[in-house]
Amino acid sequence: MGDTIYFEDVLIGDRVEFGPLTISREEIIAFAREYDAQPFHLSDEAAAQTHFGSLSASGWHSTAFFMKMFVTHMQASGHQEASLGAIGVDELRWLKPVRPGDTLRGTSEAVEKKLSRSRPEMGIVKSRAALINQNDETVMTMMPIAMFRTRPA
Template identity: 50%
Template sequence: MTVYFEDIEVGTTERFGQYEVTREEVIAFASRYDPQDFHLDDAAAAASIFGKIPASGWHTCGMAMNMIVSHWKECGTADASMGGLGMDEVRWPHPVYPGDVLRCEIEVLDKRPSASRPEMGIIKSRWSVFNQNDTLVMTLISNGIWRTRAGKSG
């Protein structure tokens, strides 16, 4: 069953996911997309504020997106997702390290139908990502586009 824009309620919170962060993945991502020395080199990381190699914040965003899309596929929401308009207030209050196991919470903050496109609506939600110790490692506000029942055939 597909979950459409109309089915999503403001104020709801979903908790899900389990993503184990590996050293190999942290270094591979950083090598390609955020090649700062403290993401790539043990000595540079030890001399930094992190003390050991941390994941890039952008990598943390990607790991969260992986958990979210997997969750949407499991619960029938993926077919109604039409992409996003952007993210606001991205924060990384605590580093993510290899060996951490991440999970997500998404709270629906607001929703509005599109004024010009009846096949879609906008959902504003807060994403919170926690590690295995329930330490908050990332927050952001997502502005997603969702298919309405009027747009289900297109």
Template identity: 55%
Template sequence: MLYFEDIEIGTKDSFGHYEVTREEVLEFARKYDPQPFHLSDEAAAQTHFGRISASGWHTCAMTMRMLVENMSVIQRAGLGSPGVDQLMWRKPVYPGDTLRCETEVLEKRRSRSRPEMGLFKTRSRTFNQNDELVLEMVSNGLMQVRDPEVPIED
């Protein structure tokens, strides 16, 4: 089991393989982001995208899928996330793209109000098959502390 104490600042990881299909792009757009350039070849051709592209929110969901699959490799004492500090869609994602992720732990700290948990900040980057950055985010994760009785270091 991986606990808060086991997280090291600067740790990097590369993982994931997600093939983006037209059917999934259209299905996600119909349900959650029904803008014409996500649904219609004709409408998309009139935009800077040039063709149907995945919703940025769909790109986030595909990234999350890869993150969770990677987390399942080593069991973690994860406690969810209080949110994202930064989210940027750098390039469109298109049907036929294959995505992968890279992460880096930026910082971590124990919670003073909840000594049984710690917070860590990670930069996640998603790339397409051409190694072009399509998504970048800085997010926060909560993780259980192995021994809450150990004093918090300043």
């Protein structure tokens, strides 16, 4: 594949940008039917009765859009993170609805890192991440907390 990015390779301030991804009405409804079947995610008529006004994607779907773009970017760049998964996400905020036809892009910036005291083969990296629409409006923010392998001795 390409270079492996280990814990030691991640620097505070490292930033990646990825996307774009255009969102369709059909995928919003399909996701909602399967995972978040609230009426305002299923039809314009139901959404018109709420503060949304028209169909909008589930916030959980927006989070999945972010992950799809991020992983696609990493694979396309030829780099492979020495990822060991994530332990959570802090400060997840859905700031604006994502609508059919929106084109999203993402950013992620490393803001904190620390070596595990109990497991020296791994470290933790916290990032500041955002999802931005075609109007340069931030629609989602979060602080993912990921585990990375340390470089083998």
